[in-house]
Amino acid sequence: MGTVYISTDDTFIGKTDERLRVRAQKETLLDVPLIKVDGVVILGRATVSPAALIELLERKIPLSFMTGTGRFLGRLEPELNKNIFVRSAQWQAAGETDRSIHAVQGFIRGKLKNYRSTLLRAQREGIDGLEAGITRLEQATNPINQTSIIDALRGLEWAGSAAYFGHFGRLIRNGDFSFKTRCRRPPTDPVNALLSFGYALLGHDVQGAINIVGFDPYLGYLHTQRYGRPSLALDLMEEFRPLVVDAMVLSAINRKALTPSDFADEPVSHAVSLTDEGRRKFLRLYEQKKQSKFKHPVMGRQCTYQEAFEIQARLLAKYLMSETEQYPPLVLR
């Protein structure tokens, strides 16, 4: 199963028999069976035929639209889940309630613990100078369970992230790239550009999982309500950031899968973005990462990261509906 990324402009997406067919300038670019497709992402402009549209909806394959540079525009989602009980439990937990505090503690604990294990692994692999960061991360992680004010938890998250990104540059073992601080909107160096693009892709995948489970993606607990911001997706994404995106960006750079020639920058804003060729490489790596398997510590079985998004969303739903005592964030060693 794989995702179809369409980055050629002015393509026509049609359906023949039970296949998805992508054509541009009277040439067939791609012809894949629909049984092998689990998502379609359009980067740039494309026409989708009515027959293909209906088929995608019936097979519950989500269709996302993005600009050529990877900004999310919108998404055609198969029918919203009918499970009203999940949504009402989600709304009942809104604000500073016991449940929302516990969930926020889980999100932050998951994120910071994964940050810590990233640094610890790097230390084992022989990078020095990380002790200060690891100590500061531990100092931020320890008080999480005793803290029951969401704003204070946000402060701990900030402190932990600052400690992590303060040392992130040391994890890069490729002379062509460097990292000083995290900067975004726009990212002005290649590493930040990769992180931003990766987080954007991760956001969509997590939002997709949340929709499948039946949550309202706009009501979050760690992230407050803001017009048009899928707060719950951002909440649930926290624990996956280091596991999926950071790990993949680091390995892409350290293994020299991406080179400086895969990037282009804009003269006025200094915004750095990937070239067409670089974007293809990056998407392939991201997809491979998503399909890679590991043993889920709670479920006790093999699963891919793609499945883990949905598993975590379901665990959260179970907690909010009082079917379980705790929400266990995904923490990997």
Add this chain to the structure above:
Amino acid sequence: MHVVITYDISEDKRRTKIHKILSSYGQWMQFSVFECSLTATQYTKLRNRLNKLIKAEEDSIRLYFLCECCQPKVERIGGEAVRDETVFFA
């Protein structure tokens, strides 16, 4: 399940139809040979569609099942490469 499907169809028109159906379920490897990796549901659907179309007295279709441990032992020399199904680009 992994299935190797071969066919011998006497009539051109019907052969083209069979070819089109099979390309929706797997990959065309050689003339009259397809390799498909299917779930039980998909396999049943495919067999139903083929059943409706075929004339059993003139044509023949063979489905060979490969077990999990035989699948990586398939050796391919030249010809069509196996499609990478983790991600598709266009």
